[in-house]
Amino acid sequence: MSGYHHGDLRRALLTAAVTAIEKSGPAALSLRDLARRAGVSHAAPTHHFHDKAGLLTVLAADGFDRLADQLTAARTGSFLDLGVAYVRFAVANRAHFAVMFRPDLYHAGDPEVIAARERAGRALYDGAADRAGVDPEQAREEGLAGWSIAHGFATLWLNGALPDQGDDPDAAARAILRHLRPDGP
Amino acid sequence: MSGYHHGDLRRALLTAAVTAIEKSGPAALSLRDLARRAGVSHAAPTHHFHDKAGLLTVLAADGFDRLADQLTAARTGSFLDLGVAYVRFAVANRAHFAVMFRPDLYHAGDPEVIAARERAGRALYDGAADRAGVDPEQAREEGLAGWSIAHGFATLWLNGALPDQGDDPDAAARAILRHLRPDGP
Numbered sequence: 001m002s003g004y005h006h007g008d009l010r011r012a013l014l015t016a017a018v019t020a021i022e023k024s025g026p027a028a029l030s031l032r033d034l035a036r037r038a039g040v041s042h043a044a045p046t047h048h049f050h051d052k053a054g055l056l057t058v059l060a061a062d063g064f065d066r067l068a069d070q071l072t073a074a075r076t077g078s079f080l081d082l083g084v085a086y087v088r089f090a091v092a093n094r095a096h097f098a099v100m101f102r103p104d105l106y107h108a109g110d111p112e113v114i115a116a117r118e119r120a121g122r123a124l125y126d127g128a129a130d131r132a133g134v135d136p137e138q139a140r141e142e143g144l145a146g147w148s149i150a151h152g153f154a155t156l157w158l159n160g161a162l163p164d165q166g167d168d169p170d171a172a173a174r175a176i177l178r179h180l181r182p183d184g185p
Numbered sequence: 186m187s188g189y190h191h192g193d194l195r196r197a198l199l200t201a202a203v204t205a206i207e208k209s210g211p212a213a214l215s216l217r218d219l220a221r222r223a224g225v226s227h228a229a230p231t232h233h234f235h236d237k238a239g240l241l242t243v244l245a246a247d248g249f250d251r252l253a254d255q256l257t258a259a260r261t262g263s264f265l266d267l268g269v270a271y272v273r274f275a276v277a278n279r280a281h282f283a284v285m286f287r288p289d290l291y292h293a294g295d296p297e298v299i300a301a302r303e304r305a306g307r308a309l310y311d312g313a314a315d316r317a318g319v320d321p322e323q324a325r326e327e328g329l330a331g332w333s334i335a336h337g338f339a340t341l342w343l344n345g346a347l348p349d350q351g352d353d354p355d356a357a358a359r360a361i362l363r364h365l366r367p368d369g370p
Contacts (some may be wrong), residue, residue: 024212145334145362150337180334
């Protein structure tokens, strides 16, 4: 088990998982490989996360927590700032981003995932409601529209699929996302 | 080699690849598995596609061709119709969709991919230019915005990540995508 303390080993395995997912995506991840990378017994990941879905559940909850923090911090700005914050989150946390919106890969009903996802959703929809005023259906649709355009832009950017995409995702996102609300602030 | 004619075997391998990608994504695909599924020698896929990237190149080109056809057919409608056509394409061709925008997985410089991708891009940007009028930078940005929101919605939909997403992607896409252009037709 080398010299890890309990919490340190758990963190080391999560860090190794993030690195592996950044390189090859979540599908290729195996707990056995992780143990080898972290230099621990191959029983260690199972002990901490039960199985691969268990580990990805921890990453998803952590990802929604980070996203909620970033969206909450951006909420004092415009709706556009919220979208740019989403793209910035995706670029800075590409392993989490690759897992969070794939509920088939983890335990989406896990209480920590649900709580973190709701917090992120509230930050998004409250941002939309700030602008859309009283109509909750309007706010819901505008929140989904903002989510869709930011998610699509981030996904295409991370895949290198955009033509001449350059190396400044913030500026590129800002130029594109503002078209969601041509009359907005 | 069983009783396949040359073209039939190629098609059978591509069909088997689509089924495998729909089930487990492009990362898990192996030519050896494909050969076993199609009941042919494991040299057959290599003969037809050289390697996995070669097979995915054929799928990507085919996908961009199909997308170009559907966007071209939708162009007589509104910009919204174009976005809905994109989502409909993604839902109906989820294996192609999972490959086309992952240029790291295939030979993105392949002439057939380039030609088909340009045709799809033209259908998208011409649709945007129809609406944006003369300013080419405005048309480019609006095309990218429309692509982003349709791509994001389709990706979230296919992953089952949207809250209460129901079973009618067309109607759901229409309700969300119309927010891209609140003053549009």
